[in-house]
């Protein structure tokens with residue numbers, strides 16, 4: 001069953017195409033991650049799916065409702081937690097939730113029960129009646145998630161759910177998200193954007209790497225890493241330059257580099273290239289002392305498909321944006 005389906009979904013801002021004729025199906029009950037560099041089009045895609053932004057062309061269905069013709073039904077069936085903090089810190093956690101429940105027309109007689117339910121789910125019950133300004137960043141994020149779940153949505157949209165949070169809090173939030181989808185037994189789909197490779201790797205069932213408004217690749221983190229497995233191989237030997245020159249024209253090798261006592265090759269398809277290199281070395285009378293096959297990470301996957309590193313400055317930039325948005329309130 002499909003929770004979200006896009007049909008040539010496109011968004012242009014003037015001459016800039018932020019989302020480019022995108023076709024994507026997201027299965028029900030999964031945690032799906034959109035990964036991409038700054039400006040890739042992730043937030044624009046999310047905003048269109050949440051009916052905050054109209055597409056220039058194409059359309060999508062969310063929970064079976066068309067974003068253009070059934071936007072009200074889409075909104076009632078989704079929960080949204082976006083980057084900018086929209087919780088009022090002059091109110092308590094419970095008051096914020098009550099306000100949201102009224103906005104979303106949760107029936108009066110159900111409001112108190114629903115609030116208790118989501119507070120318990122995100123382990124905020126004991127701080128529910130404290131002012132939000134006394135909460136930590138992680139607690140505010142959890143309260144926002146609780147708010148997003150209050151009206152029992154079938155899809156939760158999370159834009160950078162753990163941005164600017166410390167590693168321990170981020171791991172807690174991941175556990176909450178995983179626990180939520182498990183408890184809802186297939187009735188909750190989570191679509192999130194992230195810059196964090198570990199978040200994509202450890203939290204998401206599936207990941208799509210998006211760049212320049214298009215999906216470059218989509219698979220489970222495990223498969224994405226597996227496909228690159230053995231892409232980089234290091235050989236220790238006495239004079240690596242000789243073997244490097246013998247391999248330089250090999251069509252299965254895209255890059256050869258040497259350092260003292262070390263030869264590194266980047267291969268296009270691993271196959272039996274290791275054996276081939278051993279054979280070439282033996283014929284040339286070169287002895288290989290040690291070989292190590294580099295284990296792929298999501299960083300390698302990202303670099304492979306986008307040609308870009310997620311730079312530390314980008315992470316820092318996001319962290320400072322988050323802090324600024326907290327200070328502004």
Ligand SMILES: Nc1ncnc2c1ncn2[C@@H]1O[C@H](COP(=O)(O)OP(=O)(O)OP(=O)(O)O)[C@@H](O)[C@H]1O
Nearest residue numbers: 013016017018036037038039040041042043044045
């Ligand atoms: N309202 C807007 N007006 C003009 N251009 C916009 C607008 N919103 C987004 N863009 C542009 O569209 C492109 C995609 O932006 P978007 O925010 O969707 O990217 P993103 O992948 O979410 O980036 P980030 O990771 O930095 O949040 C960018 O070039 C951005 O500058």
